[in-house]
Amino acid sequence: MAARQSRPQSIALRLGVAMTLIFATVVVATVVAASRYGREAADEAFDRPLEGAAFQIAERVSVVDGKADVDLPVSAFELLSLARNDRVFYRVIGPDGATITGYDGLQPPTTSLGKPEQIYDSTFKGVRVRAVRLTRHLAERSVSGGVVVLVAQTTAERSALARSITTRAVAIIAFAGVALMVLAVVIVRVALRPLARIERTILSRDVNDLSPIEVPAPEEVAVLIAAVNRFMARLSRRIDGMQAFVAEAAHQLRTPITALRVQSQLALDETDPATLKRLNRRIHGRSIGLARLTDQLLSHALVAHRADTAALEPLDLRKVAIEAEREVRVVSDGSDAVALELPEEAVSARGDLVSLREAVKNLINNALRHGAPPVGLRVVPQTAESGAAILVRDGGAGFPDDLAARIGERFLSNGVDAESAGLGLSIVAAVVAAHQARLVHRRLPDGGFEVGLEMPRQAG
Amino acid sequence: MSRLVAGLLLLLLSGAAAAAQDARFDARTPGGPSLVIESTTDLSVFEPIIKAFQDSHPATGVVYRELTTNELDRHVAAACEAGRFAADLVISSSVDQQVKLVNDGCALPAGGDLGAALPDWARWRDELFGLTYEPAVIVYNRAWFAARPVPRTRFDLIDLLRDSDAFRGKVGTYDIETSGVGYLFAFEDAIQASTWGRLVESLGRNDARTFCCTADILDRVADGRLLLGYNVLGSYALSRMIRDPRIGIVLPRDYTLVMARAGFVSRDARQPEAARAFIASLLTPQGMRILSGAARLFSPVDGEQALARLTAEHGKGDGANPQAFRPIALSPALLVGLDRAKRRLFLEQWRAAMPKSGG
Numbered sequence: 001m002a003a004r005q006s007r008p009q010s011i012a013l014r015l016g017v018a019m020t021l022i023f024a025t026v027v028v029a030t031v032v033a034a035s036r037y038g039r040e041a042a043d044e045a046f047d048r049p050l051e052g053a054a055f056q057i058a059e060r061v062s063v064v065d066g067k068a069d070v071d072l073p074v075s076a077f078e079l080l081s082l083a084r085n086d087r088v089f090y091r092v093i094g095p096d097g098a099t100i101t102g103y104d105g106l107q108p109p110t111t112s113l114g115k116p117e118q119i120y121d122s123t124f125k126g127v128r129v130r131a132v133r134l135t136r137h138l139a140e141r142s143v144s145g146g147v148v149v150l151v152a153q154t155t156a157e158r159s160a161l162a163r164s165i166t167t168r169a170v171a172i173i174a175f176a177g178v179a180l181m182v183l184a185v186v187i188v189r190v191a192l193r194p195l196a197r198i199e200r201t202i203l204s205r206d207v208n209d210l211s212p213i214e215v216p217a218p219e220e221v222a223v224l225i226a227a228v229n230r231f232m233a234r235l236s237r238r239i240d241g242m243q244a245f246v247a248e249a250a251h252q253l254r255t256p257i258t259a260l261r262v263q264s265q266l267a268l269d270e271t272d273p274a275t276l277k278r279l280n281r282r283i284h285g286r287s288i289g290l291a292r293l294t295d296q297l298l299s300h301a302l303v304a305h306r307a308d309t310a311a312l313e314p315l316d317l318r319k320v321a322i323e324a325e326r327e328v329r330v331v332s333d334g335s336d337a338v339a340l341e342l343p344e345e346a347v348s349a350r351g352d353l354v355s356l357r358e359a360v361k362n363l364i365n366n367a368l369r370h371g372a373p374p375v376g377l378r379v380v381p382q383t384a385e386s387g388a389a390i391l392v393r394d395g396g397a398g399f400p401d402d403l404a405a406r407i408g409e410r411f412l413s414n415g416v417d418a419e420s421a422g423l424g425l426s427i428v429a430a431v432v433a434a435h436q437a438r439l440v441h442r443r444l445p446d447g448g449f450e451v452g453l454e455m456p457r458q459a460g
Numbered sequence: 461m462s463r464l465v466a467g468l469l470l471l472l473l474s475g476a477a478a479a480a481q482d483a484r485f486d487a488r489t490p491g492g493p494s495l496v497i498e499s500t501t502d503l504s505v506f507e508p509i510i511k512a513f514q515d516s517h518p519a520t521g522v523v524y525r526e527l528t529t530n531e532l533d534r535h536v537a538a539a540c541e542a543g544r545f546a547a548d549l550v551i552s553s554s555v556d557q558q559v560k561l562v563n564d565g566c567a568l569p570a571g572g573d574l575g576a577a578l579p580d581w582a583r584w585r586d587e588l589f590g591l592t593y594e595p596a597v598i599v600y601n602r603a604w605f606a607a608r609p610v611p612r613t614r615f616d617l618i619d620l621l622r623d624s625d626a627f628r629g630k631v632g633t634y635d636i637e638t639s640g641v642g643y644l645f646a647f648e649d650a651i652q653a654s655t656w657g658r659l660v661e662s663l664g665r666n667d668a669r670t671f672c673c674t675a676d677i678l679d680r681v682a683d684g685r686l687l688l689g690y691n692v693l694g695s696y697a698l699s700r701m702i703r704d705p706r707i708g709i710v711l712p713r714d715y716t717l718v719m720a721r722a723g724f725v726s727r728d729a730r731q732p733e734a735a736r737a738f739i740a741s742l743l744t745p746q747g748m749r750i751l752s753g754a755a756r757l758f759s760p761v762d763g764e765q766a767l768a769r770l771t772a773e774h775g776k777g778d779g780a781n782p783q784a785f786r787p788i789a790l791s792p793a794l795l796v797g798l799d800r801a802k803r804r805l806f807l808e809q810w811r812a813a814m815p816k817s818g819g
Contacts (some may be wrong), residue, residue, distance in 0.1 A: 038601065069801060070801050071801070071804075072796045073487035073796075073804045074651050074793055074796045075791050076796075077793040077795060077796050078791075078793045080792055081789075081792050081793050084584075084585075084791075085561075085584075085585045085586070086578075086585075086792075087563045087564075087565070087585070087792070088563060088792040088795065089563075092801075095464055100801060101799050101800050101802070102799070106750045125564065125565050126565070127565065156585075324528060348610040360675075
């Protein structure tokens with residue numbers, strides 16, 4: 001992830017590379033097609049006079065004195081001379097297979113297509129020639145059979161024509177290609193302009209402005225803007241939540257502190273020992289409640305912060321249990337006893353010691369306040385089926401079913417109430433989520449209830 | 461076997477002929493390569509051209525071998541077939557044979573812009589280059605025609621031959637069976653116009669005499685043994701006419717065939733660069749000046765105007781009509797005349813019309 005981010009990728013470059021590849025393919029394909037087309041067009045253009053000459057020669061085949069003879073027409077050769085730079089070869093073969101006239105070495109096509117007229121490529125005198133074979137059937141009293149006319153021509157002019165057609169086609173394609181590339185560059189710039197506009201809009205915003213970005217954008221970029229807007233909305237909610245929490249916490253703390261101050265004021269003015277003692281007890285009770293509330297609020301803030309930042313490290317769950325028990329004991333008025341039950345061996349897990357400790361403290365506090373004694377805390381090593389766990393047990397009936405279902409909901413929705421289990425359990429739920437652990441709870445067969453965190457199983 | 465013997469004999473003969481006619485022009489700076497030219501043109505005509513070439517290429521020697529058209533064709537064709545060296549540069553007035561040799565792949569492309577100044581008809585494949593501009597003319601005996609109208613066209617000639625008995629045995633032309641250029645002109649005549657059939661008939665009826673060589677016709681027209689010569693090679697006739705007032709010349713106004721002596725660099729040339737340079741030298745202003753000089757060969761580049769000018773000066777109203785010039789294009793169409801079936805048919809028609817005759 002980090003490596004990918006370190007090399008920024010240009011959309012313009014990507015589009016450029018892709019379009020270059022496409023253009024190259026198209027250009028190569030059209031060049032191949034153009035050269036083939038050029039060859040075919042040139043062949044077509046020059047095969048006609050070749051056939052025409054052969055027909056003219058064949059027409060002048062006659063039978064004289066009982067023998068096939070041919071009176072070559074000059075026009076046939078003038079037709080062939082239209083290809084200014086090509087050499088001309090011909091041969092007329094009689095029904096007996098003997099050459100009547102022409103170049104003896106000129107060969108008919110090796111494979112006959114069975115048609116009276118056939119155009120073929122061959123070589124003669126070491127040069128490539130295009131040739132036509134034409135058969136004329138004689139049916140005279142003295143001579144019957146086919147007279148074969150072969151006319152061949154070198155391929156200089158048709159190659160030149162093919163080259164010229166191909167060259168022109170390629171020139172047009174090259175021009176079109178360059179024009180398209182230029183257009184493509186312009187189009188890419190135009191297409192990417194909304195991104196620059198969005199960049200400017202975002203940079204020009206107020207730092208604290210998390211309202212949705214409203215910039216006219218093409219559909220594709222609108223998706224990106226929508227994602228940014230969703231993210232900002234989330235961020236905005238998170239900040240709003242934080243602000244609400246601070247306000248709520250301040251409000252929640254202010255009331256008990258005011259009450260405390262009023263009662264301590266009353267206590268200062270009170271002279272009756274009996275009333276004073278009563279006031280004193282009230283002040284003490286309020287202080288404990290306030291301490292617990294403060295502890296929980298801070299604990300929650302701490303956990304929420306650490307879930308985002310703290311790295312998970314190898315630790316011993318026994319240590320978590322010991323620290324949690326000690327801290328509960330320090331804050332309590334001494335009436336609550338927690339039985340600690342630890343294995344001999346270290347129980348290793350990966351986690352954040354502070355978060356886990358807070359979670360366990362909350363579970364213990366819940367058990368002390370809402371459950372029934374005896375309260376116990378035990379640590380279970382990992383087994384084949386389940387991960388290592390840290391569990392709190394009490395003699396009570398456990399959560400009401402509706403609360404169990406709502407564990408992990410946002411605590412503030414219940415209101416901050418020091419006497420409620422909601423805040424504590426939401427801290428537990430946050431820690432569980434941060435550790436990818438599982439919140440487990442069950443009723444014990446001998447009566448009582450056990451709740452705790454089961455850590456993910458570790459390999460090895 | 462007999463073909464082989466004949467071939468060997470031919471090679472020996474042509475070799476002997478070649479050896480006998482070799483003219484050497486040594487390089488002016490010794491040790492240079494020698495350019496071998498095989499040509500049908502008289503050495504006397506080519507000597508100034510060779511000298512001029514050596515002025516600009518003093519390091520190149522030249523061997524000039526003069527052969528008849530058929531000797532040259534056989535020699536070069538045989539060498540080409542066998543992949544042997546015959547000559548670096550082959551120049552012949554028998555342009556149909558030259559086209560055939562090039563068609564058979566015996567030539568080397570010149571490359572560059574050699575011959576760029578030549579008209580299209582005078583070049584083929586960047587290999588064969590027309591070097592001269594020689595019309596086929598009618599020559600006449602000035603004395604006999606002094607008081608009579610000279611035939612300006614073939615129609616005039618046909619009428620003249622039909623109407624008068626004076627020409628019996630007094631008209632000469634080439635024996636097209638032995639003269640390459642005679643055959644070429646006759647064949648082109650047959651293609652060009654429907655007058656050919658009637659003309660041959662008229663010639664035959666008047667017991668026209670046939671000759672192998674231009675000089676034979678010119679000599680006889682000059683001294684009156686012949687009154688008319690038909691289809692005579694204009695270069696020889698023109699230079700003779702300028703020297704010899706007894707001869708007059710007509711460039712037929714219906715059409716005048718024009719032949720360009722053609723040259724190509726041999727595929728198996730040893731000095732292809734020198735051969736190209738030689739062709740190029742013929743197309744320079746100096747080369748064209750020599751061609752248009754005493755030899756009256758002219759050049760395809762400016763032959764039309766030069767010829768019209770010359771005939772206007774000497775013709776006493778017999779001036780040529782440049783619109784009527786029909787250059788024989790160097791193209792595969794010339795292969796038709798050489799086709800053995802076609803040649804047989806053509807000669808059969810000729811023989812049927814012409815009387816048996818010797819020089």
